Amino acid sequence: MSDPLSQEVDAFVHHEARLLDECRYAEWVDLFLPDARYWVPVSIEQRDPMDGPSHFHDDIQVLKARTHRLANPRAFGAEPSPRTAHIVSGVRVDRTMDDGALVVSSTQIMLEYRNRGGFEADQRMFGGRVTHLLRRMPEGLRIARKRVDLINAEGPFNAMAAPI
Amino acid sequence: MASAPQIEVPDPTALVREDKVHRSVYTDPAIFALEMERIHGRAWLYLAHESEFKAAGDYVVRHLGTQAVILTRDKQGAIHGIFNRCSHRGATLCAFDRGSAPHGHQCPYHGWTFNADGSVRFVSHPRNYDGVLDPADQAIQSVRIESYRGFLFGNLAADAAPPLLDFMGHMKTSIDDLVDRSPTGKVECGPYVLRHYYRANWKMTFENLNDTIHPGFAHAASVVSARNVASALPASEQPVATLGMMLANGKPIQFFQDIDMVTAPGGHSYIGGHMGASYTPDAQNGYVQAMTAFHGAERTREILSIDRHLMLLYPSSFWHARYQTVRILRPVRHDLTEMIGFVFRLVGAPDETYANAVEYCTGANSAASPVIADDLEIYERCLLGNGFGDQQWIPMSRGLKETREVTNAFTRSPATSEAFIRNQFAAWSSYMAQA
Ligand code: FES
Ligand SMILES: [Fe+2]
Numbered sequence: 207m208s209d210p211l212s213q214e215v216d217a218f219v220h221h222e223a224r225l226l227d228e229c230r231y232a233e234w235v236d237l238f239l240p241d242a243r244y245w246v247p248v249s250i251e252q253r254d255p256m257d258g259p260s261h262f263h264d265d266i267q268v269l270k271a272r273t274h275r276l277a278n279p280r281a282f283g284a285e286p287s288p289r290t291a292h293i294v295s296g297v298r299v300d301r302t303m304d305d306g307a308l309v310v311s312s313t314q315i316m317l318e319y320r321n322r323g324g325f326e327a328d329q330r331m332f333g334g335r336v337t338h339l340l341r342r343m344p345e346g347l348r349i350a351r352k353r354v355d356l357i358n359a360e361g362p363f364n365a366m367a368a369p370i
Numbered sequence: 371m372a373s374a375p376q377i378e379v380p381d382p383t384a385l386v387r388e389d390k391v392h393r394s395v396y397t398d399p400a401i402f403a404l405e406m407e408r409i410h411g412r413a414w415l416y417l418a419h420e421s422e423f424k425a426a427g428d429y430v431v432r433h434l435g436t437q438a439v440i441l442t443r444d445k446q447g448a449i450h451g452i453f454n455r456c457s458h459r460g461a462t463l464c465a466f467d468r469g470s471a472p473h474g475h476q477c478p479y480h481g482w483t484f485n486a487d488g489s490v491r492f493v494s495h496p497r498n499y500d501g502v503l504d505p506a507d508q509a510i511q512s513v514r515i516e517s518y519r520g521f522l523f524g525n526l527a528a529d530a531a532p533p534l535l536d537f538m539g540h541m542k543t544s545i546d547d548l549v550d551r552s553p554t555g556k557v558e559c560g561p562y563v564l565r566h567y568y569r570a571n572w573k574m575t576f577e578n579l580n581d582t583i584h585p586g587f588a589h590a591a592s593v594v595s596a597r598n599v600a601s602a603l604p605a606s607e608q609p610v611a612t613l614g615m616m617l618a619n620g621k622p623i624q625f626f627q628d629i630d631m632v633t634a635p636g637g638h639s640y641i642g643g644h645m646g647a648s649y650t651p652d653a654q655n656g657y658v659q660a661m662t663a664f665h666g667a668e669r670t671r672e673i674l675s676i677d678r679h680l681m682l683l684y685p686s687s688f689w690h691a692r693y694q695t696v697r698i699l700r701p702v703r704h705d706l707t708e709m710i711g712f713v714f715r716l717v718g719a720p721d722e723t724y725a726n727a728v729e730y731c732t733g734a735n736s737a738a739s740p741v742i743a744d745d746l747e748i749y750e751r752c753l754l755g756n757g758f759g760d761q762q763w764i765p766m767s768r769g770l771k772e773t774r775e776v777t778n779a780f781t782r783s784p785a786t787s788e789a790f791i792r793n794q795f796a797a798w799s800s801y802m803a804q805a
Contacts, residue, residue, distance in 0.1 A: 247562075248563070248564050252562060256721070256728055257562060258560045258561055258713060259560075259563075259564040260564070260732050260736065261737065262738045263729075263732055264612075267599050267600075267609065267612075267613050268610065270598075270599045271592070271596045271598070271599045271613055274598050275592055275594075278591035278594060278595065279591075280590045282744045282748060282751075360565065361565040361737070362566050362708050362709075363565070363566055364566065364567055364568060364746060365566075365738075365746040366736075366738040
């Protein structure tokens with residue numbers, strides 16, 4: 207963990223989660239490259255997002271629309287808006303691709319809360335393995351792919367508003 | 371003389387009028403129990419596609435109402451449905467929702483093992499049963515299955531059920547619409563399913579998916595956000611399909627007033643499409659060429675000009691022919707419902723066609739879809755709200771006087787009408803009236 211690359215990557219993954227927890231969605235989307243994909247598959251075995259449907263499979267247009275919507279008081283599925291707290295652990299550079307891109311994995315848990323008067327049911331927990339494909343750009347590390355393998359990927363899920 | 375205590379079942383048909391329905395049909399667990407017996411216990415319910423069973427022994431576990439059944443392909447290629455229940459002490463046989471059991475389904479408790487058709491393969495320690503129990507009498511109860519163009523339906527009423535084709539009536543044309551779009555005549559179920567659930571009654575989805583008034587309100591936030599993103603796109607860039615789906619909810623109500631809703635006996639319905647005729651699901655036109663080679667030019671034009679949105683096959687499935695997406699609704703409790711989405715590959719069509727279908731299914735059935743998230747929230751709010759106050763009746767009279775055409779097979783109304791809800795409750799009443 208002491209080498210500079212590991213430290214930089216560790217800080218980046220924590221920073222990304224922090225932006226979500228602080229609802230700084232525009233800054234969060236800015237971490238994604240224009241051709242990026244954000245993917246939450248329905249099975250950890252799914253190799254290609256086009257093999258079947260996903261919980262999330264967003265390109266930058268959809269990411270922008272999704273996060274823009276979270277700020278709208280008429281987004282009933284997100285009203286009241288969700289609060290989240292991420293715990294990020296075990297950030298590790300798994301591989302460096304030939305073109306220099308970094309494959310980074312971490313284990314994450316996200317607590318999510320929406321105050322709907324439903325007692326314990328208002329708080330949920332999502333967790334699993336997160337894999338980032340990061341590229342070094344002039345402005346710093348940026349996300350080319352983010353894949354979230356939830357341990358309960360098969361679902362079913364109730365409405366999900368906050369990205370994981 | 372003491373008589374056995376009787377459980378009071380009020381006459382359920384009194385809960386439905388021509389233009390309104392009693393709120394207890396959504397909130398009362400006793401009504402739900404009766405629905406499972408009288409509606410889901412009698413209707414044909416979509417279970418699986420034959421392509422999900424590649425080899426002998428392949429199985430899936432699906433539900434008929436609240437009943438879990440195992441569907442397995444036998445060595446001769448036939449597909450059987452049996453209850454997921456060992457005939458010894460009742461343990462469930464399958465813990466996973468799909469798998470392979472080429473040597474039969476073995477019970478985890480005492481090892482009794484069953485063939486695909488439910489007959490006993492062997493019981494453990496059989497000498498204990500000598501002269502006591504004949505394994506041949508211990509077959510697991512099977513479920514009547516019928517297939518239409520490879521789609522397998524089950525019926526808990528066995529011989530009392532009408533043929534599947536009678537049940538579907540006019541709506542079989544929407545299944546034809548899906549299969550006819552294949553340039554080889556074959557469709558194949560994709561390997562992954564997408565599930566969501568909500569804490570409200572199963573009928574909420576049926577009464578929402580052909581409701582064309584709600585999108586302009588319930589989905590207004592997605593429309594605003596999608597427009598915001600679309601308007602910032604450089605001229606060279608088109609909105610992606612998922613953004614298009616969000617934008618489509620912003621169509622003016624007059625658009626839906628002008629198109630048709632088709633309702634049919636049995637509670638089924640669909641509305642005219644919003645996608646325009648002659649939709650071709652790939653940019654290179656390879657799809658149309660493959661279709662023409664298989665069907666001929668005229669038939670291809672005919673098939674591709676059908677522009678239907680979602681078909682609702684009451685009371686358990688939703689069919690989108692153009693995007694090869696089928697969803698099964700699984701009622702769990704009066705206040706808990708699961709939706710399971712399947713995507714089909716048109717065998718022989720370009721990969722892009724399947725990719726479009728995958729994208730549609732994700733947008734239409736993911737709990738994380740900005741559109742679906744709003745619908746699920748609304749269903750749950752309706753369940754909550756219907757518990758408050760004294761208002762007993764829920765109006766379903768929108769468009770009551772706007773019927774456009776009545777034939778034996780179907781009725782046409784404006785797509786803004788609640789005719790489809792009235793039609794569902796007409797079917798609901800006729801199922802529920804029979805003890
Ligand atoms: S319960 Fe199945 S073998 Fe005993
Ligand atoms: Fe909706």
